[in-house]
Amino acid sequence: MITDPALAAPDELLGAGPAADPVAAAGGGDNPAPAGLWRHRHLLDVDVLTADELELVMHTTATMSEILARPIPRVPALRGWGVTNLFYEASTRTRVSFEVAAKNLSADVVNVTASASSVTKGESLIDTIRTLEALGARMLVIRHATSGAPWLAAETFGGSVINAGDGLHAHPTQALLDLYTMRTHLPGGSVAGRKVVILGDVLHSRVARSNLWSLTASGADVWVCGPVTLLRGFEAWAAAGVAGTRQFTATSDLAAALRDADVVMALRIQRERMASGLLPSLREYAARFGLTRARLATARPDALVMHPGPMNEGVEIAPDVAAGTQSVITDQVANGVAVRMAILYLLAGARGAGE
């Protein structure tokens, strides 16, 4: 099992983590019918998903994309299900995307924003979750600034918990939509053997951490790249070698990282999480690590450009690259709805499942 030295793993902290699945590199291929059955009650991170389960999510997402292409993108699959979005951190795309996904499945959606709730009166996370459950929530979508909060929620909540981003730790639906977006654009429909570069503020990125699990499990050759101060822990982790056949490299050598890359994912510089001293200045970061047209030209000619958003244009990514022909950033947003519909659908069937 890969452990992240940059962060005490919350599953160990809270004693709720299931054992990691055997590492299985995905064979890839042209989306064969998935054999795996869904056995999870919660989606807390992607590390517990086997290659077969990832395949099932991708397959289900494709059928949800078909629904989204309809004039009225709505099916009655989750009619009567209460889905509550509990967001302790600011979010536009993730919250709206979950709301649209749940509505497309005919679920009853309730949105709770911590800043406008009794949380401001000092109500604890556990009390808030009990209250929401008593008010009819069967699925809880939670975003929290503290790593591990969704695991705590899963211990309390009687239904299914979906992690919509916890601290620096995990953002499983983002990783799944990134995987889906790559597969729909890469020739062959697979990330196996593809070089995927995650560039930027890796240290503060739950997107990078979740993507590491799902991409390496799917057979991608993953490189994380950024200033040494923003790779702290990852270099030692990569150098120590990772389990099984997973391919993972950490480097501050931007030229080496971009060489022959099939996918370049720029990460947002998270100014709100940036302790002083990690970067000399944003301008210097942009000059040394910003994804510019000239730098992108050193990757493969048809390399995909991705960004989990929101973007600091002109810092981690140049505006002309973000809006360029290789960019699939708006596809990521659109695919986010389909992926979240797939997850809501699959979790709805997992009543009684252990984890």
Place this chain on the structure above:
Amino acid sequence: MSGRRIMTAEEIRRAVIRISHEIVEKHAGTDGLVLVGIQRRGVPIARRLAEAIREHEAAALPVGALDITFYRDDLSMLAQQPVVKGTDLPFDVTGTTVVLVDDVLYTGRTIRAAMDALMEYGRPRAIRLAVLVDRGHCELPIRADHVGKNVPTSREELVRVRIEEIDGEDAVDIDRAVAAEPVAARTT
């Protein structure tokens, strides 16, 4: 698993040909006629019907595939979410006469779900139903317009349709169900 064979491959072939004639006869031609198979085994049966109609009417009917998973009324009762096979309707159903095709008509709930699903894609002029086997016990006011074979069954029995494109051979068998979940196993 020892089953009684109620249709052989040859009988299935003849039933498909007869139904293909009935469909065209009832519709008085092939104009505005489309075939929609219900996932999974309805899809290859619909293709065979289209092929038979192409042979004797020299008309190529559009064929679609309909996945009804999201429209089932028992989703919250199943232990495991069914794997979605996907819908592929490469034509506009509005104004057409749709012949829904499935392997077995049992409770009628699949057909109810299929009609709901179909309506999401447009407003057909009419919806008809063709099935290979009608085994009785319909729980809804639904009947088939075209039937390959009527088979009186008890609820404890399991009708097992095998279609070459999916199962490697054509056959319909009837089994004494050992497991006590005929509804979950046979979703019709």
